[in-house]
Amino acid sequence: MTPAxxxxxxxxxxxxxxxxxxxxxxxxxxxxxxxxxxxPGEAFPxxxxxxxxxxxxxxxxxxxxNGSGKSTALKLVAGISKPTSGSVIVEGRISALxxxxxxxxxxxxxxxxxFINGIMLGLTKREIQNRFDDIVEFAELRDFIDAPVKxxxxxxxxxxxxxxxxxxxxxxxxxxxxxxxxxxxxxxxxLDKFGEFRRRGKTILLVTHSLPLVERFCDEAIWLDGGRALxxxxxxxxxxxxxTEVEEGEGRHLAATTAKAVETAVTETAPANMFEAVEGRxxxxxxxxxxxxxxxxxxxxxxxxxxxxxxxxxxxVRAATPVDDFAFGIGVFNxxxxxxxxxxxxxxxLQSEQLSGDGEVTFAIDSLxxxxxxxxxxxxxxxxxxxxxxxxxLLYTFRVKSxxxxxxxxxxxxxxxxxPNVRFKP
Amino acid sequence: xxxxxxxxxxxxGLIQSLVARELKARYRGSALGFLWSFINPLLLLSxxxxxxxxxxxxxxxxxxxxxxxxxxxxxxxxxxxxSSLLESSSSLIAGGNLIKKVLFPAEILxxxxxxxxxxxxxxxxxxxxxxxxxxxxxxxxxxxxxxxVVVFVQFVFSTALALIFSALMVHFxxxxxxxxxxxxxxxxxxxIIYSMxxxxxxxxxxxxxxxxxxxxxxxxxxLFFPGAIGHWKWLLAIGAASILLFLAGYWVFDRLRDxxxxxx
Numbered sequence: 001m002t003p004a005x006x007x008x009x010x011x012x013x014x015x016x017x018x019x020x021x022x023x024x025x026x027x028x029x030x031x032x033x034x035x036x037x038x039x040p041g042e043a044f045p046x047x048x049x050x051x052x053x054x055x056x057x058x059x060x061x062x063x064x065x066n067g068s069g070k071s072t073a074l075k076l077v078a079g080i081s082k083p084t085s086g087s088v089i090v091e092g093r094i095s096a097l098x099x100x101x102x103x104x105x106x107x108x109x110x111x112x113x114x115f116i117n118g119i120m121l122g123l124t125k126r127e128i129q130n131r132f133d134d135i136v137e138f139a140e141l142r143d144f145i146d147a148p149v150k151x152x153x154x155x156x157x158x159x160x161x162x163x164x165x166x167x168x169x170x171x172x173x174x175x176x177x178x179x180x181x182x183x184x185x186x187x188x189x190x191l192d193k194f195g196e197f198r199r200r201g202k203t204i205l206l207v208t209h210s211l212p213l214v215e216r217f218c219d220e221a222i223w224l225d226g227g228r229a230l231x232x233x234x235x236x237x238x239x240x241x242x243x244t245e246v247e248e249g250e251g252r253h254l255a256a257t258t259a260k261a262v263e264t265a266v267t268e269t270a271p272a273n274m275f276e277a278v279e280g281r282x283x284x285x286x287x288x289x290x291x292x293x294x295x296x297x298x299x300x301x302x303x304x305x306x307x308x309x310x311x312x313x314x315x316x317v318r319a320a321t322p323v324d325d326f327a328f329g330i331g332v333f334n335x336x337x338x339x340x341x342x343x344x345x346x347x348x349x350l351q352s353e354q355l356s357g358d359g360e361v362t363f364a365i366d367s368l369x370x371x372x373x374x375x376x377x378x379x380x381x382x383x384x385x386x387x388x389x390x391x392x393x394l395l396y397t398f399r400v401k402s403x404x405x406x407x408x409x410x411x412x413x414x415x416x417x418x419x420p421n422v423r424f425k426p
Numbered sequence: 427x428x429x430x431x432x433x434x435x436x437x438x439g440l441i442q443s444l445v446a447r448e449l450k451a452r453y454r455g456s457a458l459g460f461l462w463s464f465i466n467p468l469l470l471l472s473x474x475x476x477x478x479x480x481x482x483x484x485x486x487x488x489x490x491x492x493x494x495x496x497x498x499x500x501x502x503x504x505x506x507x508x509s510s511l512l513e514s515s516s517s518l519i520a521g522g523n524l525i526k527k528v529l530f531p532a533e534i535l536x537x538x539x540x541x542x543x544x545x546x547x548x549x550x551x552x553x554x555x556x557x558x559x560x561x562x563x564x565x566x567x568x569x570x571x572x573x574x575v576v577v578f579v580q581f582v583f584s585t586a587l588a589l590i591f592s593a594l595m596v597h598f599x600x601x602x603x604x605x606x607x608x609x610x611x612x613x614x615x616x617x618i619i620y621s622m623x624x625x626x627x628x629x630x631x632x633x634x635x636x637x638x639x640x641x642x643x644x645x646x647x648x649l650f651f652p653g654a655i656g657h658w659k660w661l662l663a664i665g666a667a668s669i670l671l672f673l674a675g676y677w678v679f680d681r682l683r684d685x686x687x688x689x690x
Contacts, residue, residue: 116447
């Protein structure tokens with residue numbers, strides 16, 4: 001099958017704006033450096049040696065974090081910018097949904113803008129005439145089509161731009177993160193339209209942060225990072241690879257946050273209200289917590305956990321002189337500062353006997369039944385009556401990821417049961 | 427380069443719509459609307475008439491009476507020329523959003539500016555005709571044949587400069603200020619408010635170097651001065667030079683084209 005879009009070893013280098021670039025015309029003329037100044041100063045590679053082919057009629061997803069080169073790739077395919085090296089081949093009429101309503105003029109009516117925008121996207125006047133009603137219908141703007149575009153809300157503006165672009169009837173449709181343009185109903189209409197495009201054998205290149213969309217619609221996907229293709233192929237596999245990397249990145253970030261919090265926390269007095277979420281560390285230090293490690297199901301220290309996975313919190317403790325009156329406590333707070341869970345050895349009816357030298361305390365959770373979010377941890381060692389030896393307040397941060405998007409704090413294991421007359425699609 | 431040039435013909439529908447949009451949008455929301463196309467040149471004319479016919483009369487010779495009519499023959503095409511350059515030079519920057527997000531030939535933007543101002547020029551012509559009727563001046567019909575030729579030459583010349591300036595402006599924003607000052611100097615170096623026939627030997631030689639001189643003089647000879655147009659050789663020479671300048675301008679524009687999407 002012939003590819004509709006083909007990128008062969010494409011690289012794109014942008015020049016950074018350096019002081020030299022903004023030389024004045026005068027100096028450029030005097031030093032005869034016009035052409036030199038127009039050449040890249042400091043180069044920034046936006047894409048490096050990227051190759052992929054999109055067969056006709058298939059849907060291709062591009063994922064990656066911000067600044068990874070996704071939009072650059074799309075612009076190259078659209079022909080808006082040219083590759084520095086390599087080649088881009090596209091067959092058929094392209095419509096690029098890069099920025100909706102990019103050509104709209106605020107002062108003139110929606111009707112006139114539809115015509116001009118349509119012509120810009122490659123339609124003839126007659127073609128627009130024939131599709132005009134469809135466009136207005138799709139944009140849900142029948143009552144406002146003769147009002148100047150500057151009076152439109154941003155949603156109306158986007159809808160009109162989308163309606164024009166989608167009605168260009170392209171062979172190749174390029175979409176850059178524009179599906180979130182309307183309310184729920186409009187989004188569904190857009191998705192239906194994409195479904196229709198797919199059925200009619202059109203080629204779609206989709207750049208998005210919405211991974212479920214890629215998983216649902218795309219036949220193939222590529223993951224770009226720092227301008228390089230890190231994974232390419234089956235969408236599910238690509239997304240998994242991408243998510244793993246995102247988690248690792250998040251983990252590094254959380255590790256840095258935690259390290260900074262621990263480092264900057266100074267000994268102070270305990271706050272009056274223990275349920276108030278303020279970071280800090282206090283206590284007499286007769287017993288000290290020298291380290292807190294979160295351990296994942298594989299026994300590896302981690303900062304990112306999946307809902308329902310086991311998690312262990314390990315406290316490294318040190319008692320300079322042996323003590324017999326002690327208790328260990330753990331508290332979990334969500335990002336809003338709500339205490340999700342807290343307990344200590346005293347509450348769990350463990351009676352202290354002796355602690356001396358260096359030791360390790362592990363609080364093992366079999367199943368981390370929390371909803372997705374960022375959480376902070378209290379770790380403490382104190383006397384049985386509550387007088388603190390070493391209290392670490394909200395110094396440790398971890399993230400819980402979840403495939404489902406349930407809400408609240410607590411995500412218990414659950415299942416639904418129905419009587420035979422209540423049926424769901426299999 | 428030539429394939430790109432040919433491509434422009436495919437986009438004439440877009441140019442047409444953009445010119446129409448430009449004209450519609452310009453006066454949208456103003457009470458007088460399109461009337462401004464007539465009022466603007468009239469006001470400009472009355473300012474200069476006030477200065478040169480009331481405040482300091484007698485500076486000009488008898489052969490350019492009625493002075494208001496003489497001046498109008500020059501001001502109208504000059505306004506087309508200077509507004510075209512000022513608007514087109516920043517057209518790529520103003521249309522940055524389009525260049526970055528939509529695939530279409532960027533030269534359409536400066537060309538649209540020149541054309542929209544040409545339409546304004548045409549809208550000013552009825553007033554000029556009214557003046558001609560009022561002063562009972564009847565241009566020679568044979569001369570009038572030359573009128574479209576001057577307009578065409580001016581269009582090619584303006585477009586050539588528009589392409590060069592718009593492309594360079596993307597990289598050298600200083601041009602905006604340079605250009606507006608140069609245009610003021612240029613206005614006074616062109617025989618609009620005075621007659622070429624008044625210029626002394628040296629002044630005439632300097633003025634002869636200015637292409638706009640020959641365009642404006644041609645307008646004046648066609649519309650104002652009696653007798654056959656004596657300037658047609660100059661006009662054709664400027665026409666030929668303008669076509670070369672246009673090709674050169676298009677070449678510069680084409681060379682810089684790929685840098686627009688990144689620099690605007």
